[in-house]
Amino acid sequence: MDHEREEIELELLVIRCQRGERAAFDELIRGWERRLFVYIRKLVSDEEEAWQLLQEIWLQVLRGITSLRQPRFFPVWVYQVARNTVMSHYRREYSRAVSLQADVPVRGDDFDGFDDAESVHAGxxxxxxxxxxxxxxxxxxxxxxxxxxxxxxxxxxTVKSRLYRAKRALRDVLGPEGGCHG
Structure with missing residues (x-):
């Protein structure tokens, strides 16, 4: 019942945003900023870039929320906006790199000293x-x-097969000591 109540409250909040209520939009940001930032950080390695992208996303949400026909689909819609923004960012970066003929840096992470949650995030x-x-x-x-x-x-x-493959890939990255079970 709690999950259902949260969905209804979110739907009402989105409707208030669509009507132009500034306080509702501020509330929406407070409730979703952390979730979106965590998602973006999983896709973008640089924290400062992630914050800049998050600001871009909120501008797009502000401009486009009135076009969201079914407010209950806000979570899917906002993650689509975030994903599209990140992918556009990567396309711009790729175009710049190609035009400059720059090498793409390779990141390496050291897992020593991480607890399980940090190891999973690093993995x-x-x-x-x-x-x-x-x-x-x-x-x-x-x-x-x-x-x-x-x-x-x-x-x-395809999501199911990607999940299966991705879980195996994560287990391989973490190794036997990585703390990933299941």
Whole structure:
């Protein structure tokens, strides 16, 4: 019943935002900023870039929230906005890198001294973007298979196979000491 109540409250909050209530939009940001930032940080390695992208996302949400026809779909919609913003960022970066013929830096993470949660988060940063993205949406953001499929624009069956592959990849990255079971 609590989950249902939260969904109704969010839907009403989105409707208030669509009507132009500034306080409602501030409340929406307070309730979603951390979730979106965590999602973005899983996709972007630089914290400052992540904050800049989050600001871009909120501007797009502010401009586009009135076009959201069904307010109950706000979570899927806002993650789509975030994903599209991050992907556009990567396309811009890639274009710059290609035009400058720059090498893409390779990150290496040292897992020594991390506890389990930190190891998992560090391990996520070492996964390919599709694996990192599906794990982040499904497990860290608690989206359903169907919602994850909608955000990513792929069929639910593909989400399931990506989840399976991504969990295995994460286990491989973490190794036997990584604390990832299941």
């Amino acid at each position: 996520l940063s070492r996964l390919a973007m599709p694996d990192r993205e599906v794990l982040t949406l499904y497990f860290l953001n608690d989206l359903s298979i169907a919602e994850t499929a909608e955000v990513l624009g792929i069929p639910p069956g």
